[in-house]
Amino acid sequence: MIPLIYGLAPIHLPSFFYLDLIVRGKVLPKGRYKGEPISIVIPCHNEEAVIGNTLRTLLKFKKRIKNLEIIVIDDASTDNTFKVASSIKDEHVKIKVFKKEKGGKGKAEAVNFGIEKATYDIICILDADSRPHARSLEYLAPYLRGKRVAAACGVIKIRNRNVNWLTKVVSLEYNIANYIQWKKSMIDSYVPWMPGTITLIKKHLAKFPPSLVEDAELSAKLIEDGYVIIVDKRAVASEIAPTTLKAYLRQRIKWARGNWSLLKYYRNKKMLMNYFLTFFERIQPALTIISYLIFWWALYFRHYAIDFTLTLLWVFTLIVTFLLYRQAAKEFNEKYSI
Numbered sequence: 001m002i003p004l005i006y007g008l009a010p011i012h013l014p015s016f017f018y019l020d021l022i023v024r025g026k027v028l029p030k031g032r033y034k035g036e037p038i039s040i041v042i043p044c045h046n047e048e049a050v051i052g053n054t055l056r057t058l059l060k061f062k063k064r065i066k067n068l069e070i071i072v073i074d075d076a077s078t079d080n081t082f083k084v085a086s087s088i089k090d091e092h093v094k095i096k097v098f099k100k101e102k103g104g105k106g107k108a109e110a111v112n113f114g115i116e117k118a119t120y121d122i123i124c125i126l127d128a129d130s131r132p133h134a135r136s137l138e139y140l141a142p143y144l145r146g147k148r149v150a151a152a153c154g155v156i157k158i159r160n161r162n163v164n165w166l167t168k169v170v171s172l173e174y175n176i177a178n179y180i181q182w183k184k185s186m187i188d189s190y191v192p193w194m195p196g197t198i199t200l201i202k203k204h205l206a207k208f209p210p211s212l213v214e215d216a217e218l219s220a221k222l223i224e225d226g227y228v229i230i231v232d233k234r235a236v237a238s239e240i241a242p243t244t245l246k247a248y249l250r251q252r253i254k255w256a257r258g259n260w261s262l263l264k265y266y267r268n269k270k271m272l273m274n275y276f277l278t279f280f281e282r283i284q285p286a287l288t289i290i291s292y293l294i295f296w297w298a299l300y301f302r303h304y305a306i307d308f309t310l311t312l313l314w315v316f317t318l319i320v321t322f323l324l325y326r327q328a329a330k331e332f333n334e335k336y337s338i
Helices: 014-023 051-063 081-088 107-116 136-145 165-184 214-223 244-263 270-300 302-334
Strands: 037-043 068-075 095-098 122-125 149-158 199-202 228-239
Touching: 014 244, 014 270, 014 302, 037 051, 037 107, 051 068, 051 081, 068 081, 068 107, 068 214, 081 095, 095 107, 107 214, 122 136, 136 149, 136 199, 136 228, 149 165, 149 214, 165 228, 165 244, 165 302, 214 228, 214 270, 244 270, 270 302
Parallel strands: 037 068, 037 122, 068 095, 149 228
Antiparallel strands: 122 199, 149 199
């Protein structure tokens, strides 16, 4: 979990890795878009409220991307997702809408189904509520010319951040996570995880595993096989954050459960730093509780040396958390008042 949640723990081991990410990083070379054709794959489940506007937004790209294909997979929806998506037509852009009557087995299955139907070798994965900014796909496509580059990803911003306090917190969380993933792609010993949206990937490598975090798990598998994943902060897509605490916790618990699967990808020795960071992020909830228990136990039994050490670590964690916020706000030009 990112420091926004566990950053106040007396012992927060990921902070040492985050400081390393802040101080290091090389500038990645950028290429120019040369008209590469792109197939956009959008899995949907009960998304009638957003899919129409998303498709209309994507149709604006036809002036910039001549060979554009949009594939919508209605994954066993019980609402009018298929009807709404099928109603969007354009003479210059191929829009294919498929309905899986026996779907609902997870996003990975729906995405893989759409990829099989794709015409082009570059696949763009989008969520049903994602709205890529105007030139996002053009920024990402040139990276895929590299033989070792498996995917190029953008960053995600929250479109409804001003709805309530929770959406503001989620927006801040995403902003810091965007910064961490962007810096990871600049350092050889780390690897960013592909987000669930605004990801361009080579079709022959796009085989998403059945997982609660299919995008992150495919990232880990590709890196273990020697491929590279790039994050370009210029490529942006906006999406809608959960507006209720119940929905937020359901989503985060799902991610937390799924992220344990990433620990089985440890064989790429060049990525040990990234593996240890992933491991410490997974155990940080337990470490947070333990560190507080140790702090109060030492205070009660007057072992002040332990408390003094924990306090220094606490201050270090607060400083790193502040630096993360400061750098993320600077790089992505966003400020928060919660």
